[in-house]
Amino acid sequence: MTENTSQTNQPSLHPLDLPEIHSLISSFLLGDLPTLSACVRVSKAWNASFLPPLWSHIDLSRVLPLPENLNPRRNERHPFAPVLQKHAHLIRHISALFMSLDAGSLGHLPTLLDDPTLYINLQTFRISQDYSMRLKNDISDITIHEHYWGDLASFLRRVPSLRELVIRSMNSHVIPVAVWQTIATSLPTLRTLVFNGAHMDGEDPLRFDYFLDACSKVESLDLDFFSFWDPPAHNPRWTSTDPLFPRLVSLNFFGRRAEELRLFERCLQTPGLRRLTWSTRFPTQFTPAEKTPEVTRLIVEARLQNLEYLNLWDGLPFKDEEIARILDSLGRPLKELRVSASEFGYLSWNALLRGHSQMEVDPTATESDSSRPDVVRLAHAATLRTLDLTLCPDVTDDMLAQIKRDFPRLEQLLLREEPDYDSSEELEE
Structure with a gap:
């Protein structure tokens, strides 16, 4: 009698408190930050269920620009950095900009991500140039400073879980060796590489080797707006008849010069290629050909x-x-x-x-x-x-x-x- 009474008095679990229902609801709310934020504040149980999807995708371009007096070179931190790092273990995808509102400044990346070891579950990192600011300020060319590339390489070296790396620039840059080396040697799980706005030539054989190493490890490769000049004539991998990128499954490519078309030809030699796009996101950069x-x-x-x-x-x-x-x-x-x-x-x-x-x-x-x-x-x-x-x-x-x-x-x-x-x-x- 007592046992039956205790069982009867147990509170029933409301369907909206079931973790499975929380998961189903959150699947329809990805990207809806205001609604996810409201769900987090409902209760402790809802907080535990909805906090991960709220922080899974972070767009740093929405973060306010650096305060005028903040100097990232003196290790002064962005005010949003402590909050970001508190939830870093939940973040799976980060989008960022090369530039803040001042096109010549370093940007907000180093002060926000100054402890990359916290981002243990990061899978996607997308960084692009703020093209709208370039147009607004009537800037014909934007130089991304050498130390910025160094900060980027340092960050990437400490996020080995990364599976997708997207770097898009509206100008062609000679990418430092350290960046290609980091991609090639420090990201063992990388499967997708998008690199737009890079310039590659044969003047530095080591840079070219790391470039080949980086592209050889991925299954999806995007080399749109990728200028390619004079590869080393004596590089054995370049002159070999073996597939240059043997793991390649998906390729987006666009080029006009003979060397670029030669690189395209070498990419096509991959036997497992299933997806091919000949296209560019930057048509204004190319004269008709x-x-x-x-x-x-x-x-x-x-x-x-x-x-x-x-x-x-x-x-x-x-x-x-x-x-x-x-x-x-x-x-x-x-x-x-x-x-x-x-x-x-x-x-x-x-x-x-x-x-x-x-x-x-x-x-x-x-x-x-x-x-x-x-x-x-x-x-x-x-x-x-x-x-x-x-x-x-x-x-x-x-x-x-x-x-x-x-x-x-x-x-x-x-x-x-x-x-x-x-x-x-x-x-x-």
Whole structure:
């Protein structure tokens, strides 16, 4: 009797106090800082559940600029630093700016992150140049000071858990050897490297070696706005026929010079490459140049056997026959194709619809190889899930009708320039 009474008197747990429910709620609130902050103040249980998602993503560009009298060179700390470091173990992703409001200043990074050893769970670090301030101040060129790169290298050396590093600058910089060395030797779990605005040449063989080491360890590589001059002629890895970056799965690249296209060619030699983007986020940095025939040749000659995602930049529109040649050269049917504002027409269309045997892709294949079912490629139409034909003037109504009928897995068809438009609903009709 007493036992039953005690069990009956136990308070029942409200569903909103279940950790599983907290986790579900927080998954819908990522990035909604005001709401997450309100949830933290509900109770101790809610505080424990919602504090980690509140601090998981930190954008330091939202932090107020340095006080005028604060000198990071004298180890004076930013007033936000103690709060940031108190929750450092919860932070998984950091975004920051190279520059504060004064384009010539060091910025707020060193005073905010002066004890990197606290960031034991940091996975992503993104740092970019404050381009809006450059435009506002009418500054044609911004020099990032040498000691700033030193601060960055020092920080990276003490966050070995990092998996993604994004560095974007609007100007081309010769990156100090220490930065490349740190990326190559101090980040064992790094899988994604984005480096825009870097200049590489053969004047310093050690810098080039560390650059190769850094890129060789990652699976996803973005070298947009990456100027490349005169690699060392006697570097054995550069002159070898072996894949330069053997782990590469995803590549975003853009270049115009012969050396840059040579680097692109070496990247394409990676057998496991599945995602390829020829594109730039900085079109104003490049004068018009007719490079699509050369890019087409390099992609076709690479005989990419595992590529599934292809994006060709509309700033240099690819011709119909060039797209068709690329599609016919691939050893696997695509899941995603983006060729906006290109001359996509009947040649490209027919290339989407036809399959082929391995013999057509690789002339070295034997008759016995080409007769095996596993080396006969399906048509791209059978596997495409996303097709971006935005502003392609030669796309006809007959093509659109056949897409609805003969592209069984297509989920997204983009045809117009409006940012929120796609024809997915039309596909379902």
